Amino acid sequence: MNVHVNTVEAFLEALVAELEIPDSRYEQAERSFKSFGAWLHRPESTLRHLDPVVYCQGSFRLGTAIRPHTEAEEYDVDSVCELRLLSKSQCSQADLKRWLGIEVQAYHDAQNMTKPVREGNRCWILDYADGAQFHMDIVAAVPNTEQQRRILEERRLSAYWASTAISITDRRVQNYRVVTNDWPRSNPKGYSTWFASRQAAVFERRRRAIVESLKRQGVTASVEEMPDFKVKTPLQAAIMILKRHRDNMFARDTDVRPISVIITTLAAHAYENQDTISGALFTILDRMDQFIVFDGQKYVIANPTDALENFADKWEKEPKKADAFFAWLRQARADFTAAARAASFREMADALNPRMGYALSTRALDKLTGGSRLLRAATGATAGVGATGAPTFANAARQPNKPQGYA
CATH class of the missing domain: 1.10.1410 (Poly(a)-polymerase, middle domain)
Structure with missing residues (x-):
C-alpha cells in the first residue's frame, strides 16, 4: 500500500x-432490554408462563449503528420480545400485541418513566429520559420454525436459517385481529448470524489483536470475554x-x-x-x-x-x-x-x-x-487507491442478475 x-x-x-457511538450506548442498550426481559420473568408477570425472551436486533446487534446528527436526535434501539411457548394458533396478532402492551405499560410505571408509552405499527415504544437520548422499540413475536421450514422446503428453497425464524405483529395487515397462521415473518437472529459469517475471519483477527494490545498495556483480557461491540x-x-x-x-x-x-x-x-x-x-x-x-x-x-x-x-x-x-x-x-x-x-x-x-x-x-x-x-503524492490508480466505476448501473430461485 x-x-x-x-x-x-x-x-x-x-x-x-x-x-x-460510544461503548456506553451499547452497554446502555444491553442493560435496557435485559432489564425488560427480567421484568417479564418476575413472579407477577402475566407472560412469565410463556417463556419470554428479549433480545436486540437491527444496527445495534450488527454493530453498524451511527451517531445521530445532533444531540437533539435519539438512538433507536430495536428489540424483540419472543414468547417461546406461544403459537399463532392460540391468539391473533392483536391479542399478542395487547398482552405485551400491558407489561410494557406496567414496566414503564414501575420505572417511573415520564414520557408515555407509544404504539408503533409493529412495536411498543419506550421513550427514556431526555438525558438518555434513546428509545427502545419492542416487537412482539412467537416462534415460526416449523412453518417456515415447511414453506421453504415445499418450494425447494433452503431452510438453513429456519430454526431462528419468528412471526411478528403488524397492525397494518388485514388479518391483524384474526387467529390465523398468516403472520408477518422475521428472523433477526438468523440475519445477524449470516452477517457475522460474512466477516468472521476478519472479526476474529481484530478481536484477538485488541486483546493482545490490552495485555501489552497490563490489562487482563480474554478473547471470550471481549464484547462484540468493541470490535x-x-x-x-x-x-x-x-x-x-x-x-x-x-x-x-x-x-x-x-x-x-x-x-x-x-x-x-x-x-x-x-x-x-x-x-x-x-x-x-x-x-x-x-x-x-x-x-x-x-x-x-x-x-x-x-x-x-x-x-x-x-x-x-x-x-x-x-x-x-x-x-x-x-x-x-x-x-x-x-x-x-x-x-x-x-x-x-x-x-x-x-x-x-x-x-x-x-x-x-x-x-x-x-x-x-x-x-x-500535505499528504504526499497524488495517486490512486491501489497499484493501478484510483477506483473507477461505470456511470450506469449494471444490468441486474437473473433471479436464482425466485418466482
Missing part, C-alpha cells in the same frame, strides 16, 4: 471514529459511512431514501474480507449492485435468511425508490472516487462535505491534523 493509500485509509478511519470490522465501518452518506443525500426526501437493510445486505454480499476500510468500501461500491436480481417484472434483494422475503418489495409499486437507490450508488461512487484521488486531507474533506456533512468531515480532518493547516494541505 503506497503513502496515498495510507492517507485515504487514515481519513476513512477518522470518519468512522466520528460516526461510532469494528472494515465491513461494519464501510456500512456506517455509506449510511451517513445516504442520510445526508436524502435529508429532504426521506420517503425514497434507500433503507438500511438493503445497504447492509448488499454490502455484506459484496465484501471480500478486506482488512482495510478503503479496500472494503471500494469493493462494496463496485460490486453491491451485482447482488440485485431482476425477474423481468421486479427487482429482488432477497433476505439471505428467508428466500421468500424481498427487501426491495416496495420498488415495484414505487419505482422512485429503485431510481433513488441507483442514483445514490452513482453519487457514492463519484464522491468516494473524488476523495481517493484527492492530494490532501483538506481536498478529501471537500470532496465528501456535501453528503458526509461539513461538521463530520471537519471533525475527522481536525482529528488527523490537530487543526494544523500545514498538515491539512
